[in-house]
Amino acid sequence: MPTHFSQSSNSLDSFAPRLLDWFETNGRHDLPWQQHQTDTPNPYVVWLSEVMLQQTQVTTVLPYFARFMDTFPTVQDLAEAEWDTVAEHWAGLGYYARARNLHKGAKQLVEIIDETGDFPQTLAGWEAISGVGPSTAGAIMAMGLHRYGVICDGNVKRVLTRWAAIDGDITKSATTKELWALAERLTPRESSGLFAQAMMDMGATLCTRSKPACLLCPLQDDCLAHAQGRETDYPVKAKKQPKPSKFSNALLIQSVDGDILWLQRPDNGIWGGLWSLPLQFVEKVDGKASGKMTDKKQVANDDKLLAVPSDVRSNEKIYEAEFTTAEQIIHEWLAKNELVTKSISNFLLDDAPIKHSLTHFHWYLTPRQLAIDATKIVELNGKLSAAEIEFKWLTAQQAEDSLGLPRAMGKIIEG
Template identity: 40%
Template structure:
């Protein structure tokens, strides 16, 4: 099959059956495409849509994003994960304001140089917003191509990835690059899906080698797996007399970087040890201690078993509360801060108890 045949089949299919009404498909500026591509990097369309709407409503243009408080940016990202994406988005908006007079750069190299944007995302932004001739290679395209060409080997392996880029560039048409880019992403998202691929709806069916060999589900070759370790931690939900909960801001990089989290006690789960730890590390005297069932939060590289500990604080007006990275958080009237998913879950539960929704 010639490259031109591949793309024209795909374009015809997209005209008739593609998605044309996603929020970022109207008013396709580089900024709007950029934000959508970053959100879509690890997250499916259905999940992204409400986040995207809220984000664009708050930050209608690059300048308003650049000027925003990072806490507000992270707040609007809460629950999406990979919070470095939000920090990089904010950082890049500032670079664009200062180095490019607020205009999104128009060359591939300049776009790749922005933090949080790699080769595929840069290509997608310029192809979709400006119809520039660049190939993309995201997860959807990798799936379509490994199946179409029956390419063995995990796509994360450098040699496999090189081959995929070659195919991607070879197939991307010089004209209608924007529509083609949308089309191949749509095909991967709606027809050539990871499970239950709808091959009978596929415009490439007749030339698909995986289909011909009845091996569609064997592609892409899955990543070699390894067992991940379990780490344990104790999260303290310390409430003052107004039922506010103590939060601490995490360091700017690493897990949950820049997000607000609960104090993590480095001690045993005995009443005595917990009291002593709070006294020594937080200068807070606590009582009414309740140790709850652990909950498991899983990252790509380890499980985190969190033991929630609820307690009341007696000596609230301690000097340690004046620190900038510490705050009493009102779960009934939450303010704009980024929260890690399990922390948000614990705070929501705490709020439900306080307001009598559950007991």
């Protein structure tokens, strides 16, 4: 049964020619990962850039992409690299699961190249690579291999929902199917790579989230949202619930020489595979309880033994979910030795928690410090080593220079 589209056949047929004419004159043609001006496209470059560009703007990605290409010019270089090197190159870009999938995907791609002599040549082949979804796979096919491929990422969805006045919630599967059907109808069999880049440029430079430049748009004549004066009403998305808040202490456990204890986070979960200060869970509150910040601030700055509610240790589910294995060891070791973590300064503002917003919650991290002697360091090292925990003692500067640190850790040690 054919799919019904709100636009006329003439509008549907003329969409790609109008867009491609605009792109030729007004599009971006100097981005380092673009392959439309070469006869021998490099799918590695497109794959790398597409992963980096997921939920991240071009201006942010450019220096990271350049650094990656300088250090890992081929997929084999990336596959052979140590995870710590990859993480250090990614640090600060956010959404760290992308980096883990990128490293894993590089190893998968090298296996395929060793077996077949080339990168995957089909959509299904690329979708089998870690972290590659239908839109990324379509982009690689279209731009990285100069074959037919369809994209339907956030920029494309915004353009299409406005142009065709698609009023379904874009988080719903029915709307997703409708958008993919429209994207497939509009994408030309020839030059789908140029079309993909043109759609990305349209969403990034003209059909922006706020203040779209409709007067410059080659599609304005039959854009239904523009005709209704309702451009910013699209795409339709269910209203987000307020984010919950999570409160933790970030422990600067220091040697007399100024070295700080750093832990490598587990591969799964937040900041997987990156390096972090040990964290102490304090509490979670729902999105409506932001007023509790004052109470948490007082708790975090009170120089008591541990700033962890008494019910946390007894509630094993919470304890195990909020503390990594290494943090559980440190938490119990501090308690056993009656060691007290203290505020980092005598100034109230310096002790204020650092707010770090993640996809699903706001995280308030309060720096706390503790100096321990050589005997205690040996004892703690033994406990961590016995549990096969990856840890290092480095100064703040050494950690910044050599470890993959989440942006939140940079805020703490720089603040």
